Amino acid sequence: xxxxxxxxxxxxxxxxxxxxxxxxxxxxxxxxxxxxxxxxxxxxxxxxxxxxxxxxxxxxxxxxxxxxxxxxxxxxxxxxxxxxxxxxxxxxxxxxxxxxxxxxxxxxxxxxxxxxxxxxxxxxxxxxxxxxxxxxxxxxxxxxxxxxxxxxxxxxxxxxxxxxxxxxxxxxxxxxxxxxxxxxxxxxxxxxxxxxxxxxxxxxxxxxxxxxxxxxxxxxxxxxxxxxxxxxxxxxxxxxxxxxxxxxxxxxxxxxxxxxxxxxxxxxxxxxxxxxxxxxxxxxxxxxxxxxxx
Amino acid sequence: xxxxxxxxxxxxxxxxxxxxxxxxxxxxxxxxxxxxxxxxxxxxxxxxxxxxxxxxxxxxxxxxxxxxxxxxxxxxxxxxxxxxxxxxxxxxxxxxxxxxxxxxxxxxxxxxxxxxxxxxxxxxxxxxxxxxxxxxxxxxxxxxxxxxxxxxxxxxxxxxxxxxxxxxxxxxxxxxxxxxxxxxxxxxxxxxxxxxxxxxxxxxxxxxxxxxxxxxxxxxxxxxxxxxxxxxxxxxxxxxxxxxxxxxxxxxxxxxxxxxxxx
Numbered sequence: 276x277x278x279x280x281x282x283x284x285x286x287x288x289x290x291x292x293x294x295x296x297x298x299x300x301x302x303x304x305x306x307x308x309x310x311x312x313x314x315x316x317x318x319x320x321x322x323x324x325x326x327x328x329x330x331x332x333x334x335x336x337x338x339x340x341x342x343x344x345x346x347x348x349x350x351x352x353x354x355x356x357x358x359x360x361x362x363x364x365x366x367x368x369x370x371x372x373x374x375x376x377x378x379x380x381x382x383x384x385x386x387x388x389x390x391x392x393x394x395x396x397x398x399x400x401x402x403x404x405x406x407x408x409x410x411x412x413x414x415x416x417x418x419x420x421x422x423x424x425x426x427x428x429x430x431x432x433x434x435x436x437x438x439x440x441x442x443x444x445x446x447x448x449x450x451x452x453x454x455x456x457x458x459x460x461x462x463x464x465x466x467x468x469x470x471x472x473x474x475x476x477x478x479x480x481x482x483x484x485x486x487x488x489x490x491x492x493x494x495x496x497x498x499x500x501x502x503x504x505x506x507x508x509x510x511x512x513x514x515x516x517x518x519x520x521x522x523x524x525x526x527x528x529x530x531x532x533x534x535x536x537x538x539x540x541x542x543x544x545x546x547x548x549x550x551x552x553x554x555x556x557x558x559x560x561x562x563x564x565x566x567x568x569x
Numbered sequence: 570x571x572x573x574x575x576x577x578x579x580x581x582x583x584x585x586x587x588x589x590x591x592x593x594x595x596x597x598x599x600x601x602x603x604x605x606x607x608x609x610x611x612x613x614x615x616x617x618x619x620x621x622x623x624x625x626x627x628x629x630x631x632x633x634x635x636x637x638x639x640x641x642x643x644x645x646x647x648x649x650x651x652x653x654x655x656x657x658x659x660x661x662x663x664x665x666x667x668x669x670x671x672x673x674x675x676x677x678x679x680x681x682x683x684x685x686x687x688x689x690x691x692x693x694x695x696x697x698x699x700x701x702x703x704x705x706x707x708x709x710x711x712x713x714x715x716x717x718x719x720x721x722x723x724x725x726x727x728x729x730x731x732x733x734x735x736x737x738x739x740x741x742x743x744x745x746x747x748x749x750x751x752x753x754x755x756x757x758x759x760x761x762x763x764x765x766x767x768x769x770x771x772x773x774x775x776x777x778x779x780x781x782x783x784x785x786x787x788x789x790x791x792x793x794x795x796x797x798x799x800x801x802x803x804x805x806x807x808x809x810x811x812x813x814x815x816x817x818x819x820x821x822x823x824x825x826x827x828x829x830x831x832x
Contacts, residue, residue, distance in 0.1 A: 364623030457649025566708035
């Protein structure tokens with residue numbers, strides 16, 4: 276029973292880490308309608324920036340981390356300036372293709388700047404687990420889960436209630452309509468990438484805390500994709516539930532199926548979930564349904 | 570208030586769609602831009618509002634002035650800030666957002682929340698059906714409601730002039746009347762209108778001046794009364810014969826007369 280509880284809680288919390296990473300992705304989608312294939316690279320970028328500011332330069336964490344956030348935001352703006360600002364008005368598909376290019380480019384840039392060797396990632400949250408009776412719960416995952424929930428609720432409110440958020444929602448609906456309403460699509464896209472990069476940095480801190488960092492950490496970007504698909508690409512609040520579903524399913528598979536089937540089921544399972552979603556409910560649980568009028 | 574002087578526009582750097590359009594809309598006036606499909610009416614509006622650029626088009630000649638200042642080089646969002654809004658053709662609501670969110674987004678440029686609220690109530694007062702649909706998803710509203718919504722959304726920007734493209738498109742005659750009643754009321758409150766329509770009859774009821782476009786050129790202009798009594802307009806756009814009777818479709822096969830203007 277205790278085992279089951281541990282798997283359940285751990286799965287749920289890891290699901291929230293996925294949800295946090297997926298949030299960076301959804302925010303970009305939600306404010307620009309661009310499907311960002313380079314989400315994993317943004318996480319690696321965040322990871323390296325934190326490593327660079329905290330371990331590389333030896334600054335204390337409370338200075339280094341805000342600096343890393345600022346640098347991530349700056350990179351987001353630079354990405355918009357260089358790649359997206361001249362694509363406004365072109366087909367959305369070309370913007371999406373740019374993110375594929377960005378994936379390759381960023382990976383190359385990381386290798387040039389930071390090299391291929393594995394580096395230790397700073398321990399921002401103490402590794403000592405929280406002990407509740409017989410349960411050992413990782414502190415960083417717990418804090419990560421809390422951050423995810425707070426960020427999801429906050430961003431949901433932002434996109435549905437505030438004027439600035441509604442403006443971006445309008446851009447996600449349709450670039451041309453947004454322009455006709457006097458909304459600057461460029462500014463919205465810039466803000467999307469800024470926010471996406473910062474959220475990815477938060478995600479990197481939670482995900483990589485006390486582990487090691489190399490450019491291969493970008494795999495998490497694809498691992499988080501099923502969560503975004505299940506929630507529906509437009510829904511930020513839905514990420515929490517989707518993260519729970521995917522995380523718990525994965526945790527259970529790791530605990531009970533992997534030993535029977537020789538491992539690997541838990542890694543594949545989220546993607547099986549993703550394919551099933553695409554079959555039966557392509558808009559996810561809370562995404563925007565295609566409105567067709569007859 | 571709005572002045573177009575010999576405006577030329579092209580799409581994709583080769584297709585010349587406007588071949589020297591000149592028109593004038595006086596302050597507080599209502600001008601109708603008439604013509605058949607593909608005449609360049611919507612493109613004219615897009616040139617004015619700047620929305621031609623994201624469609625890979627450009628104004629290549631002439632100039633457009635609004636309130637005495639050139640606006641043909643401004644991005645679309647700057648034009649809106651000057652008080653000139655464009656209500657696009659085809660009831661372009663933000664489908665997945667609610668009625669209220671659609672309206673609030675229309676007034677996004679005003680920082681003062683109280684002012685936005687006030688504008689919102691004014692829109693609901695002008696179009697009472699919308700007030701009961703505040704929390705509805707805009708994509709599921711009926712055609713007439715959507716048309717009201719896009720007009721209301723444009724009003725949230727507190728414009729002094731509105732470009733409106735085919736507000737009657739695909740609406741039942743009763744709804745067309747309702748929409749035009751709203752436009753008439755807006756006119757009475759001092760809003761300047763430039764109206765693009767294929768429904769010539771409805772447009773000439775509200776407009777005081779009209780231009781007829783064909784093939785990227787203006788081929789005729791005149792006051793609404795003049796246009797209404799013009800033989801060619803009566804025959805080709807209003808479907809009436811000399812005596813003002815509605816023309817029977819039986820006679821149309823004998824149709825030999827040609828338009829008297831050069832298109």
